Amino acid sequence: MFHPFHVEQFLSELENGVKYNYSESGVHPMTLKELVELTGMDPDALWATMLDYPQVNGFTLMRERIAALYEGATSDNVLVTAGATEANTLVANTLLEPGDSMVAFRPIYEQLTGDVKNRGIDVKYVDMDPLNDWKIDAQAVSDTVDATTKVIHVINPNNPTGRVLSIEERRGIIAAAAKVGAWIVSDEVYAGTERDTDETTKSMWGDYDRVVVLNSMSKAYGLPGLRLGWLVAPKAEVRACWRRHEYASVAASMLSMKLAEAALEERARKALVERARRLIRTGFETLTEALQVHPGVFSVSPPHASAMSFIRFKLPVDSETLALKLHREQDVLVIPGSRFDVENHFRFSSALPDAHLREGLRRMNLVVGEMLETV
Incomplete structure (x- = not known):
């Protein structure tokens, strides 16, 4: 019996074209130009690479x-x-x-x-x-x-x-x-x-x-x-x-x-790690602030490492329903905990540019606020 890859299935079916994507698990990707500049590579040598x-x-x-x-x-x-x-x-x-x-x-x-x-x-x-x-x-x-x-x-x-x-x-x-x-x-x-x-x-x-x-x-x-x-x-x-x-x-x-x-x-590797940690640390602070907008709804064990948090929620819906609602109504994508066999949670990546992160969190809290009004 074939076992589908539940997390990646959810991503591959929904992430294309989504505007506020918090479903990935790494830090905000670099551009090729940024990487070449950080490493000090000679662009001409790169263009001369035999494929x-x-x-x-x-x-x-x-x-x-x-x-x-x-x-x-x-x-x-x-x-x-x-x-x-x-x-x-x-x-x-x-x-x-x-x-x-x-x-x-x-x-x-x-x-x-x-x-x-x-x-x-x-x-x-x-x-x-x-x-x-x-x-x-x-x-x-x-x-x-x-x-x-x-x-x-x-x-x-x-x-x-x-x-x-x-x-x-x-x-x-x-x-x-x-x-x-x-x-x-x-x-x-x-x-x-x-x-x-x-x-x-x-x-x-x-x-x-x-x-x-x-x-x-x-x-x-x-x-x-x-x-x-x-x-x-x-x-x-x-x-x-x-x-x-x-x-x-x-x-x-x-x-x-x-x-x-x-x-x-080594010099380039350390610079990349430092960049990742900056994004992770500032992003988690922004996420923590946003999770307090609706007291009692969200809680999280602070991650020791990684760009993501596994957030527990108290709402009258399961995690798949919540994730699909965020996607449908506010163009926000998170991974439902059910895809990890854990209910009432979702995975959220916050190691992203600040303005983009804050807007997505604002949209998420709009949906949550509307749900709370109907309870």
Whole structure:
């Protein structure tokens, strides 16, 4: 039975042409001109790029720059992919076989879990606690893994809540994985988007010997249009994923690799992360103000990281109805919590230009005000 990708289905059907789009999960994208200026690239050299097939596993210098972000990793531990989307698909097809199972934490962006389900693999969920800052119960993790568990999947920082795992939660997940010899697949695309610290979220890489890390240029760097991601893994698993990569996409594009390589030069990378954090921090302040316009309607556990918030609401409608009403009446798009299997919530991205953000929030509050008048 095919499992559709519920979040992306909602987006692809409704986001085209919407004026106030708060459904994305990254910071406001950069223009090509802005990126070229920030990196100091020679525009003439860019125009002279041969639009040929690039190095299939990723330019060597780019893989070296990626490896430098993960202590102890080398370029041989890195495979460059067509976005983190392909990296997830490669992992699903490499690490899991019929009869295996995977443990994941809910609410969750279901890219890997959906892929796994579509391969006939059982996914077992541990629910994060919405009343306790979305914390994970270590005992629940230990109780959920069993002899069939081949992968424990984490998104850290989390999508959609923006929560970063605590030291205790990390230890509990590692202990549970070690108990059965499972892999930890750690999606870290929001590392670098921290809201209340300048310290980047610690990678799972290096804390356990069976770890695969996924990341991309999309979220912390504001470059989703490059469609460029990577996975970091032990060398044998990189080579196994590489063989499947040759079927899936052959390679990311030449231009994407060239631009990403420049963006990952340390000076440029730090500037991109600083830009992301500025947008995230000011945007969340603006969002928080707007959520107080109608007292008692909205509440949110402040995200530790990421451009988005998972907002709880008290209104006489479900999340899908609310999202469609905002879209229909005010040209505002948010992701209903039902698409993450959590009701009475919606995901809202606020790392956007201030005037655009404020107008969309004003429109959202207009709809809410009208609903409250009829209650």
